Amino acid sequence: MFQFPTVDPIPLPAPVWLFKLLHIVTLTLHLTAVQLILGGVTVAGIWNFFGREGSSLKEASNSILKKLPTVMTYVINFGVPPLLFAQVLYGRALYTSSVLIGLYWIGVIVVLTLIYFLLYRSVDRANEGKAWWGYGIVIFAGLMYIAKVFSINMTLMLRPEDWQAIYAAGGGLGTSLPTGDPTTTPRFLFMLAGGIGLSGAAMTVISGFGDEKDTTKDVLRRWGGILAALFIALQGGAGLWVYNSQVAAVKAGLFQDPMFAYAIYAWAGLLILSVVAAAAAAFGSASRARLTSTATVLFGVLATGAFTLLRDRIRDVTLLSKGFDVWDRTVVANWSVVLLFLGLFVAALILIGYILFAIARSARQMALGATVPGQEQMMNEVLERHDDQ
Amino acid sequence: MNYPFWDVPVLSGGGVIGLIAVYHLLIALFAVGGGLYLPIAERKAIREGREDWLRVLRRHAKFFLVLTAAFGTTSGVGIWFAIGLANPEATSTLIHNFVFGWAIEYVFFIVELTMAAAYYYTWDKIDRGLHLKIGYIYAASSFLTLVIINGILTFMLTPGETWLSVAGSGNEASVFWYAFFNPTYFPSLVIRTLIAWSLAGIWALVTASRIDGFAYPGLKKQIISWSAKWLIPAFVLVPFCFLWYLAMVPESNRQLLDLGISTIGQGTFTQVTRSALITVMTSATIIALVYFVAVRNSRSFNLGWAISILLLALAATGATEQAREMLRKPYVIGDFMYSNGVRKYEVAKFNSEGYLAHSIWKSKDTSSMTDVDRGELMFRGQCGACHTQTGYRGMSVLLKDRDERSIENIVGMLHAYNDDSPYRKYMPPLVGKDDEMKALVAYLKTLPAKPAK
Numbered sequence A: 001m002f003q004f005p006t007v008d009p010i011p012l013p014a015p016v017w018l019f020k021l022l023h024i025v026t027l028t029l030h031l032t033a034v035q036l037i038l039g040g041v042t043v044a045g046i047w048n049f050f051g052r053e054g055s056s057l058k059e060a061s062n063s064i065l066k067k068l069p070t071v072m073t074y075v076i077n078f079g080v081p082p083l084l085f086a087q088v089l090y091g092r093a094l095y096t097s098s099v100l101i102g103l104y105w106i107g108v109i110v111v112l113t114l115i116y117f118l119l120y121r122s123v124d125r126a127n128e129g130k131a132w133w134g135y136g137i138v139i140f141a142g143l144m145y146i147a148k149v150f151s152i153n154m155t156l157m158l159r160p161e162d163w164q165a166i167y168a169a170g171g172g173l174g175t176s177l178p179t180g181d182p183t184t185t186p187r188f189l190f191m192l193a194g195g196i197g198l199s200g201a202a203m204t205v206i207s208g209f210g211d212e213k214d215t216t217k218d219v220l221r222r223w224g225g226i227l228a229a230l231f232i233a234l235q236g237g238a239g240l241w242v243y244n245s246q247v248a249a250v251k252a253g254l255f256q257d258p259m260f261a262y263a264i265y266a267w268a269g270l271l272i273l274s275v276v277a278a279a280a281a282a283f284g285s286a287s288r289a290r291l292t293s294t295a296t297v298l299f300g301v302l303a304t305g306a307f308t309l310l311r312d313r314i315r316d317v318t319l320l321s322k323g324f325d326v327w328d329r330t331v332v333a334n335w336s337v338v339l340l341f342l343g344l345f346v347a348a349l350i351l352i353g354y355i356l357f358a359i360a361r362s363a364r365q366m367a368l369g370a371t372v373p374g375q376e377q378m379m380n381e382v383l384e385r386h387d388d389q
Numbered sequence B: 001m002n003y004p005f006w007d008v009p010v011l012s013g014g015g016v017i018g019l020i021a022v023y024h025l026l027i028a029l030f031a032v033g034g035g036l037y038l039p040i041a042e043r044k045a046i047r048e049g050r051e052d053w054l055r056v057l058r059r060h061a062k063f064f065l066v067l068t069a070a071f072g073t074t075s076g077v078g079i080w081f082a083i084g085l086a087n088p089e090a091t092s093t094l095i096h097n098f099v100f101g102w103a104i105e106y107v108f109f110i111v112e113l114t115m116a117a118a119y120y121y122t123w124d125k126i127d128r129g130l131h132l133k134i135g136y137i138y139a140a141s142s143f144l145t146l147v148i149i150n151g152i153l154t155f156m157l158t159p160g161e162t163w164l165s166v167a168g169s170g171n172e173a174s175v176f177w178y179a180f181f182n183p184t185y186f187p188s189l190v191i192r193t194l195i196a197w198s199l200a201g202i203w204a205l206v207t208a209s210r211i212d213g214f215a216y217p218g219l220k221k222q223i224i225s226w227s228a229k230w231l232i233p234a235f236v237l238v239p240f241c242f243l244w245y246l247a248m249v250p251e252s253n254r255q256l257l258d259l260g261i262s263t264i265g266q267g268t269f270t271q272v273t274r275s276a277l278i279t280v281m282t283s284a285t286i287i288a289l290v291y292f293v294a295v296r297n298s299r300s301f302n303l304g305w306a307i308s309i310l311l312l313a314l315a316a317t318g319a320t321e322q323a324r325e326m327l328r329k330p331y332v333i334g335d336f337m338y339s340n341g342v343r344k345y346e347v348a349k350f351n352s353e354g355y356l357a358h359s360i361w362k363s364k365d366t367s368s369m370t371d372v373d374r375g376e377l378m379f380r381g382q383c384g385a386c387h388t389q390t391g392y393r394g395m396s397v398l399l400k401d402r403d404e405r406s407i408e409n410i411v412g413m414l415h416a417y418n419d420d421s422p423y424r425k426y427m428p429p430l431v432g433k434d435d436e437m438k439a440l441v442a443y444l445k446t447l448p449a450k451p452a453k
């Protein structure tokens, strides 16, 4: 039907189902982190603007901010494997759409570097007791840019019918950013709504840890719960809009797909569960907050997994309607490499888990033992002693 | 032209890759070397009870974290974005071959980044033994990322006989480990490791330069001298490793270098030699500066000097990359795929069936294209990987003394690709049918800076 570049002559080194599994799992993690950073910067930035010096709102905004550089690390690092697997499975479409918006695509890297750096700078400012919402605006704008470019690329790869015209218009450098795909905007708003929702859920969780004032923890828990309940519900609405924006052939195809139906039910159920849990975290008793907040995040992440699966179905059905069957590949596997990867992956998770556990234990012991009195003075003496030599 | 061509004016797509790559290498190799530097320095400080060192190291760890995370990770992803844009065909080949290599690298990466954050954020908050252990896990995992990526990078220059013998047959996966541990794998790994250690020393000088040398002269001097020692292994061993490396490079590529050395001062091949010479000279300058300016005059060693040393390191890295890039020409994957994405075994097919016949791309959204339009597509697809119109290796300059006859001539030579053609060493064969050659000539004629008379 429509023309795609020819497939790479080297066969797939593992079965399609394995790539799809790895793709969906890692993409779920990426989209979870993406939602956390989008929502985290938005909420913490707004609170930083409105919160007065010394207020709980300000403190809450700073305690969210301090987690964000680490979240960003995972946004990027959980973004890498799905891009890798997407290139393996959909390279013919994905390389093409990336080149067509080449300038904007490579621009992602520039913007990414800038906002990552500004995040660290913002944390420095927060530590110095200064406001950082000015940086927050730039970071937010940068995130919007990146999210928008991703949404455009992931929808452009499904539109082989428009590629020629875009290539001719963009002059080869990829300067024309295609608009007019009715699915792009709803997909984008879907992520933003989910972002605020899931970040709210995460706030309810962090309200149970850390050494903030009790009033601050209260802000995190209540407002986090309210935002989560509200925006996760909104994400449900945006999801319907995404579905409605699909063309008839895709809708029809989706309904013949049993996997799609399961994923829809799972997603809807998980959304309802997380809205309920969020409301309970916000308005229920503080003593049970640990349970309700953990449940909110858990359901939220699982819902992210479910919609990642839905996205995947939409993509495959759309591509199939245009003549690209992702399952139609020769496979020549080298299992020694695959098994090495899987083994190392499990070993790495165990190692990380073990270290985080050891850190938590050691930090607790250190906190109990308190700091050595006069440590500062001792250090100064040491400094002088060495400089006398 | 299977994929649309990413046409970056002036710089060229390859130029974008090169710029990001050099900047990335400087940071990524620091991430490897610095990963070892930090825990070793910390251990020394703890053993000797040097709280002042620990304070400096803590500041260094912060710097290290921000630099490697915000700039190192993003630029690494940047190279990947750039190769996908500039050469999707080659990227696809690499990914089909090595997707699980990358996946493994990625596992080490997650460990590395988690440990980097843990190392910094737990400073003084946990037991020192555990803290050191985190540092060593960081060092090991970051070294392992090098162990993996080195296999993929060296594969591009020397895929090795075993892989080449099955390339195109569909059985590439069966020889994964041969492709990975290819002929230049080990020399290259050793060289990269040595460079990583020396970069750890150089970046540490940046932190050290910010210690107030008049308030803490002893501290500053000790840290500088100790950091400078990290440059010694590379200084002593890299020249030998480089010879080892060259010995593993196929004869045909090595000729590029010999040719350069014997005909220095003119033409293209000297580029390899010239770059190699720049590397040698800048490295020598770095060593001299580190010794005379940093170690001998530590008290007044300031950020300006540290940055100058860093810029020299950047120049050395850039020149080395340039040499490596030239060494690989005309291939992007040695003896398998030319820089423009044409596979060696496809040449005959393109010559008989036509190059554009297999392409779905047009430069204009019209049904009928002129010869110049088709020529432009030929140029984008087959020459654009190495040439721009007016910038880097620009046609406007390279063609300025050529008239139509002489353009036809060079196009003919590139197409014939005779064994004695001087262009064979660095340009791929021009493929396609006769009318496509005519179209290319028609397009090339429009490019010279001033119309040739």
Ligand code: HEM
Binding pocket: A027, A030, A034, A037, A075, A076, A079, A080, A082, A083, A084, A086, A112, A143, A146, A147, A148, A150, A151, A152, A154, A187, A188, A191, A311, B077
């Ligand atoms: C702050 C940085 C980032 C933001 C805000 C972001 C945001 C997003 C968003 C909104 C989507 C969903 C697009 C849609 O379906 O409409 C997405 C998908 C994706 N992102 Fe990111 N992203 C970021 C960084 C990265 C990086 C650095 C990588 C890769 C190295 C990456 C890899 C991916 C991939 C592979 C997908 C989709 C894959 C698929 O659909 O198969 N992202 N990202």
